[in-house]
Amino acid sequence: MGDRLRLVPDGKLALTVSGLRAAETGPETDNLVLRAARALAARCPGLRLGAFHLEKRLPVAAGLGGGSSDAAAALRLLARLNGLAPDAPVLMEAARATGSDVPVCLDPRARIMAGVGEQLSAPLSLPPLFAVLVNCGVAVPTAPVFKALGLAPGAALPGPEHPLSLTDGAQALALLAGLPNDLEPPASALAPEIAGVRALLEAQPEARLVRMSGSGATVFALTQDCHAAARLAKRVSQGAPGWWVRSTVLR
Known part of the structure; x- marks a missing residue:
């Protein structure tokens, strides 16, 4: 049901978008995926980058956090490519610089958010x-x-x-x-x-x-x-x- 994001390592930072919702995403150069990648690169000199491809499935501006989840997924992919630990502080710094809802999406578990998204509770224990x-x-x-x-x-x-x-x-x-x-x-x-x-x-x-x-x-x-x-x-x-x-x- 959700969006899908892939990363082809190395080369110039780029993004392509496909899917039924692709036309709704706006200019690819201003996508949250690229904003997140640039935010991390600014904090990690020599960061290996690459070409992202986003398959857009979720509606845009729908209150579902699709763009924020895509940005967080980009940070996780870059962390894996560069050997950064999933809980590396620099990932949270880049997430906060990208958007208010991106930090909670880095570790996608239910939480209570406060402030502008920077204050996160411990993961909640919820039934399905x-x-x-x-x-x-x-x-x-x-x-x-x-x-x-x-x-x-x-x-x-x-x-x-x-x-x-x-x-x-x-x-x-x-x-x-x-x-x-x-x-x-x-x-x-x-x-x-x-x-x-x-x-x-x-x-x-x-x-x-x-x-x-x-x-x-x-x-x-x-x-x-x-x-x-x-x-x-x-x-x-x-x-x-x-x-x-x-x-x-x-x-």
Whole structure:
């Protein structure tokens, strides 16, 4: 379901993009993959580079962290090529220089993030959460959503403490039921289609909890098991064949 990134070692730093979503990625010279590679090269003189190829599968500006994950994957590939340890501090430095969501993607395990993404909790212990992701094709850039939220730099909205361990899906659902996505109101004001997708998912019998993902516009529904997720995804896909719909497991 996710993007795929390959690296052909040595030679000039370069990037090519293919896939159904390739046209949505914008100029290749400004891609987060190249930004991450340049950030690491600036901190590691003599770093071996190469040509990246990105197969773009995830929607762009969808609140799924696809670009940040691609950038983190580029850093991991370069680390492997150059014999850098996966936890080398320079990788985190380059990740922070690339984007707020890149650090958490370096070690892709569930965590609680704070600040602008630089403050990460220890990995969370979560049960498998079966989900259906739905994107109606509306791109929602992150910056306008945060601007519409209206928080001053360094400010935070109040919220409960999050446990670092959840033993089962019911416990996770109970916790998440009390945790709204504060970015959903401003994102929905910018893209009213989000509210329509949410209403559609909330009306489905398999949906146990529905939320917007990240800064939107993707909306997800949690289900009882993989069979319920598959049924829900199939029904939504049949009703809206132009939408991007995937069932998955969140860990």
